[in-house]
Amino acid sequence: MNxxxxxxxxxxxxxxxxALERLGVQALVTDNxxxxxKADKVxxxxxxxxxxxxxxxxxxxxxxxxxxxxxxxxxICLGMQLMCTYSEENDTTCLGIFEEQVKLFxxxxxxxxxxxxxxxxxxxxxxxxxxxxxxNSFTYFVHGYYAALGAHTIATTQYIQPYxxxxxKDNFYGVxxxxxxSAKVGEQIIQNFLNIS
Amino acid sequence: xxxKRIIPCLDIKDGRTVKGINFEQIRDAGDxxxxxxxxxxxxxxxxxFLDITATIxxxxxxxxxxxxxxxxxxxxxxxxxxxxxxxxxSVLLQNGADKIAINTAAFLDPTIIHRFxxxxxxxxxxLAIDAKCEEDNNWYVYLNGGRxxxxxxxxxxxxxxxxxxxxxxxxxxxxxxxxxxxFALDITAQLAETLPVPIIASxxxxxxxxxxxxxxxxxxxxxxAASIFHYKELAIPDLKQFLNKQGIAIRL
Numbered sequence: 023m024n025x026x027x028x029x030x031x032x033x034x035x036x037x038x039x040x041a042l043e044r045l046g047v048q049a050l051v052t053d054n055x056x057x058x059x060k061a062d063k064v065x066x067x068x069x070x071x072x073x074x075x076x077x078x079x080x081x082x083x084x085x086x087x088x089x090x091x092x093x094x095x096x097x098i099c100l101g102m103q104l105m106c107t108y109s110e111e112n113d114t115t116c117l118g119i120f121e122e123q124v125k126l127f128x129x130x131x132x133x134x135x136x137x138x139x140x141x142x143x144x145x146x147x148x149x150x151x152x153x154x155x156x157x158n159s160f161t162y163f164v165h166g167y168y169a170a171l172g173a174h175t176i177a178t179t180q181y182i183q184p185y186x187x188x189x190x191k192d193n194f195y196g197v198x199x200x201x202x203x204s205a206k207v208g209e210q211i212i213q214n215f216l217n218i219s
Numbered sequence: 220x221x222x223k224r225i226i227p228c229l230d231i232k233d234g235r236t237v238k239g240i241n242f243e244q245i246r247d248a249g250d251x252x253x254x255x256x257x258x259x260x261x262x263x264x265x266x267x268f269l270d271i272t273a274t275i276x277x278x279x280x281x282x283x284x285x286x287x288x289x290x291x292x293x294x295x296x297x298x299x300x301x302x303x304x305x306x307x308x309s310v311l312l313q314n315g316a317d318k319i320a321i322n323t324a325a326f327l328d329p330t331i332i333h334r335f336x337x338x339x340x341x342x343x344x345x346l347a348i349d350a351k352c353e354e355d356n357n358w359y360v361y362l363n364g365g366r367x368x369x370x371x372x373x374x375x376x377x378x379x380x381x382x383x384x385x386x387x388x389x390x391x392x393x394x395x396x397x398x399x400x401x402f403a404l405d406i407t408a409q410l411a412e413t414l415p416v417p418i419i420a421s422x423x424x425x426x427x428x429x430x431x432x433x434x435x436x437x438x439x440x441x442x443x444a445a446s447i448f449h450y451k452e453l454a455i456p457d458l459k460q461f462l463n464k465q466g467i468a469i470r471l
Binding site (some may be wrong): 040136 | 220222224238258259264289290291293294295312313314315317325339340342343386387411413415416417438440441459464
């Protein structure tokens with residue numbers, strides 16, 4: 023199996039690569055269009071800022087490439103947010119794969135910190151991405167913006183309000199948390215993605 | 220529900236953990252990679268690796284060590300010690316560190332906070348503050364591993380750093396560090412209640428009750444400790460079970 027991690031101007035790419043290595047999978051990190059299109063599995067990671075990342079993808083034509091992929095694709099954190107239609111982060115039009123919108127967390131009182139940093143539950147789990155993962159398992163989150171609940175929500179997390187901690191449409195999957203940093207639960211989710219045909 | 224975090228801290232010197240430890244479950248407790256993996260397995264929520272290597276020359280091995288840690292460990296980790304430039308940060312992040320911690324360098328040149336936050340994102344920039352309560356009952360910032368006093372109040376410095384883009388604050392009370400008599404609840408709560416970033420409390424954790432207090436009375440988002448974990452005085456699974464029973468949101 024040929025697994026590609028899309029290279030762009032975002033952080034955490036190495037962490038995803040190493041997490042795959044721990045599962046015995048040697049992935050290739052590349053921005054080569056042909057290699058991405060031919061891959062069996064594509065991972066679209068990301069820690070960073072939405073408008074800068076979208077600008078970078080557009081400059082290289084990677085936006086259209088990602089939109090038209092037919093194999094299983096997993097967006098992680100910013101990767102997932104970029105797969106939505108729109109992000110409030112610097113008023114950014116995104117890839118439009120998921121119709122859900124990305125909004126800024128607005129704390130209900132001063133004791134609530136933004137960004138959310140730490141371990142939180144994922145619940146109402148759907149699809150094979152969460153096969154063998156218990157309801158309300160903990161995963162690691164670092165984010166100031168969230169995808170609203172919608173038709174494509176396959177996992178829900180509560181922070182200020184319930185939001186989409188994972189999305190799914192056709193061959194596209196996205197997770198807001200970092201499976202590569204979420205201990206055994208995260209490893210199970212990455213393995214499940216690799217098992218999706 | 221977002222949980223409170225328990226963070227073991229490993230001091231690294233010349234690529235080895237300092238403070239002799241002897242766990243039956245692991246072969247080499249001086250090996251930061253093996254010890255880190257052990258804590259991750261035990262349920263630590265994050266790890267902090269603090270490099271206290273004296274010479275710059277030997278520090279270059281830090282990035283290699285970070286790379287090995289990143290290969291092995293499946294939870295987030297922060298690296299601190301002697302970080303001054305964008306290049307320092309970039310190398311550590313590229314080798315797989317999730318966050319970096321800065322202290323003295325940020326105080327001497329606060330513009331690095333803004334530059335680091337802009338280039339790498341606030342979420343990966345942790346400000347470590349060594350704080351000491353003086354006779355006048357005020358908390359002051361200390362530098363150079365607690366050797367140099369400044370006239371800056373901790374509350375002022377923390378606020379400035381947040382405005383410059385720091386993502387988290389690791390607050391160590393020098394009055395409490397090493398005492399095992401409990402965390403500095405007042406200053407921790409003061410920062411946690413007034414600042415929009417998470418506060419990691421450090422210094423003084425000696426038993427389960429101290430951790431309960433720092434999360435309830437101290438309002439901390441996370442608590443860091445070293446020797447009580449290293450010397451097996453408190454096991455992370457037992458600590459987390461206790462906190463859970465006391466109604467603290469914790470990852471089990």
